[in-house]
Amino acid sequence: MASPHDHAHDHDDHGHDHGGHSHAGHSHGGHSHGGHSHAGHNHGPVNTGDWRYGVGLVVNLAFVGIEFGAGILSGSTALMADAGHNLSDVLGLAMAGGAAWLARRAAGAAKTYGYGKATVLAALFNALLLIFACGAIAFEAVRRLNEPAHVGSVTIMIVAGIGFVINLGTALMFMKDQHKDLNVRGAYLHMMADAGVSLGVVIAGAAILFTGWTLIDPLVSLLIVVAILLSTWGLLKDSVNLALDAAPRGVDVAQIRTALLALPGVSAVHDLHVWGLSTTDTALTAHLVHDRTDGDALLAEAQGLVRTRFEISHTTLQLESGVLPDCPDC
Numbered sequence: 379m380a381s382p383h384d385h386a387h388d389h390d391d392h393g394h395d396h397g398g399h400s401h402a403g404h405s406h407g408g409h410s411h412g413g414h415s416h417a418g419h420n421h422g423p424v425n426t427g428d429w430r431y432g433v434g435l436v437v438n439l440a441f442v443g444i445e446f447g448a449g450i451l452s453g454s455t456a457l458m459a460d461a462g463h464n465l466s467d468v469l470g471l472a473m474a475g476g477a478a479w480l481a482r483r484a485a486g487a488a489k490t491y492g493y494g495k496a497t498v499l500a501a502l503f504n505a506l507l508l509i510f511a512c513g514a515i516a517f518e519a520v521r522r523l524n525e526p527a528h529v530g531s532v533t534i535m536i537v538a539g540i541g542f543v544i545n546l547g548t549a550l551m552f553m554k555d556q557h558k559d560l561n562v563r564g565a566y567l568h569m570m571a572d573a574g575v576s577l578g579v580v581i582a583g584a585a586i587l588f589t590g591w592t593l594i595d596p597l598v599s600l601l602i603v604v605a606i607l608l609s610t611w612g613l614l615k616d617s618v619n620l621a622l623d624a625a626p627r628g629v630d631v632a633q634i635r636t637a638l639l640a641l642p643g644v645s646a647v648h649d650l651h652v653w654g655l656s657t658t659d660t661a662l663t664a665h666l667v668h669d670r671t672d673g674d675a676l677l678a679e680a681q682g683l684v685r686t687r688f689e690i691s692h693t694t695l696q697l698e699s700g701v702l703p704d705c706p707d708c
Contacts, residue, residue: 431475434548434569438468441544448537452530457537460575462514464541467568469507476500494656497559498620501657504564505614508571512603512610515575519596519603526592534583538576545572559657564613571606578602623653626660634662634688641679643670652690661692673697 442464449457480493549569556566582595616627625631638647646667655661684690
């Protein structure tokens with residue numbers, strides 16, 4: 379039996395034409411709405427619009443002001459550069475939190491899918507912000523390799539140490555849900571990157587204090603930039619794919635097609651599309667060609683299969699009687 383969220387619709391009057399093939403023998407379709415699906419991972423719903431964004435935003439914004447002021451007073455360009463990097467991450471948190479708030483708004487007559495895609499755009503912008511921040515840090519590091527500057531090592535260590543604690547604590551708030559939601563993952567990577575930068579500044583300050591070699595600071599900064607870029611690549615790739623309506627990471631479209639074809643009576647599957655409605659919700663549409671007389675039962679079986687095995691609850695299935703003579707997508 380179909381779930382209370384599975385609805386059968388008669389689409390015979392719409393005359394759908396997909397991929398250049400017109401299919402007149404439509405019997406009926408099904409539309410299933412359920413809870414969140416998470417890109418093939420077995421997790422519960424993620425509350426992306428909670429207090430974590432607000433706490434992280436307020437604490438880190440306050441520290442940016444303190445760190446930048448300390449950089450001016452101590453003459454440390456490293457602290458000022460780190461403050462600029464932290465500011466980019468504060469903006470990233472603001473976008474992630476704003477997108478999470480938008481995603482909870484109800485769908486309307488114009489935005490029939492709601493605002494869930496805002497989380498995808500926020501994840502993409504967060505990845506781009508990280509790359510931009512890396513460019514700024516690398517530029518400053520290269521400049522300081524050519525023009526070494528004397529700085530207050532103790533001040534650097536103290537302020538950067540406080541930054542490390544704040545950034546790590548903020549990152550830990552998002553660590554639990556980072557694999558469930560790309561937007562949360564972006565916030566987590568932002569703050570872990572900040573923690574890494576702050577730790578690198580602490581180490582550089584200690585090394586300069588004991589050796590007097592000021593080139594340590596820009597060298598450590600360049601190593602941190604490489605680490606951030608490596609960790610950001612996955613976020614950028616996933617967010618671009620979701621922005622292009624590609625299948626989310628962890629969802630195997632070929633396996634879905636094979637599973638639907640294995641249903642009793644199904645002879646072909648065509649116009650199968652899988653895409654991300656947001657960083658947590660996945661949608662699926664497909665046409666199933668069958669020779670069964672119990673279309674409602676087949677519809678319930680197909681929706682149940684997609685929901686339980688692949689964790690995709692937002693499904694639209696069109697059932698068609700007979701066999702298509704020419705179906706390159708089957």
